[in-house]
Amino acid sequence: MSKLKKILVRARRQVFSEMSGNNPSIFKGEGYDFIELREYMPGDDIRHIDWNITAKMQSPYIKIFKEERELNVVVASMLNGSVYFGSKKFKQDLIAELVALLSFSTLKNGDLLSSYIFTDRIIAHSKPTKKMSFATKNVEQIVDFSPLNEKADYKFMVESLYRRLKRKSLVILIADFFEIPDIKVLAKKHEVIALIVRDRLEENPPAMGFSSLMDPESGGVLEGDFNEKSVKEYAKRVHIHDKELYENFRKSGVRFTKIYTDDAASVSLRRVFERR
Secondary structure (H helix, E strand, C coil): HHHHHHHHHHHHHHHHHHHCCCCCCCCHHHHHHHHEEEEECCCCCCCCCCCCHHHHHHCCEEECCCCCCEEEEEEEEEHHHHHHCCCCCCHHHHHHHHHHHHHHHHHHHCCCCEEEEEECCEEECCCCCCCCHHHHHHHHHHHHHCCCCCCCCCHHHHHHHHHHCCCCEEEEECCCCCCCCCHHHHHHHEEEEEEEEEHHHHCCCCCEEEEEEEECCCCCCEEEEHHHHHHHHHHHHHHHHHHHHHHHHHHHHHHEEEEEECCCCCHHHHHHCCCC
């Protein structure tokens, strides 16, 4: 309860005070209602000028939006065994913090919020709501869940969301993504953002000598000499994996960012939502 309360209090404070002002929410509705570009006409809102196109065409162009609509925000978290790890704090706790920030921001903005928790099956699911109390329930489900020996099935997660979400939505996927999912079809139907949750130690581990390590998904034990050469080779493989992951997201039209357990979660979130 102490951990849950700390996460909720910190997230609520950041959303309702630190994030207040000219940008009361990290979500901006018009960003998801873009229709077309046309040449600027006197009286148009200069805030909608597309400066990249304007520079290329040597003539001002603006973005045309539909009337702002209510967003349907879907937060989907993958809580497999590998999130039960962290040097500063567990990745599971960072996921809970991100869900708290996203939940409070969505509900404060008057948008609809629904959530999913996945492993190789659906652990929890909620229908769209605007009730502020729902943020607490979202975070509590994540904090209380035991991910040890739970396996990730990204194919099942993507297919489930594609099948279940009938209305065009903003879908936020939160996971450590040590597997590369095929999100292309889901991203064609919805706006998808991926939050890659990592700990710096798992990407660049120190030399440990002869050690025994437990796989938090299978429960299996790996013994070996984790010397400087072997951990450098491991770090290299993680780097190659992530390059492939990023390219996969870009080809699918998915915005993404990596958030470490020692990062300021609210700052990282604002950065990815401000990018267009």
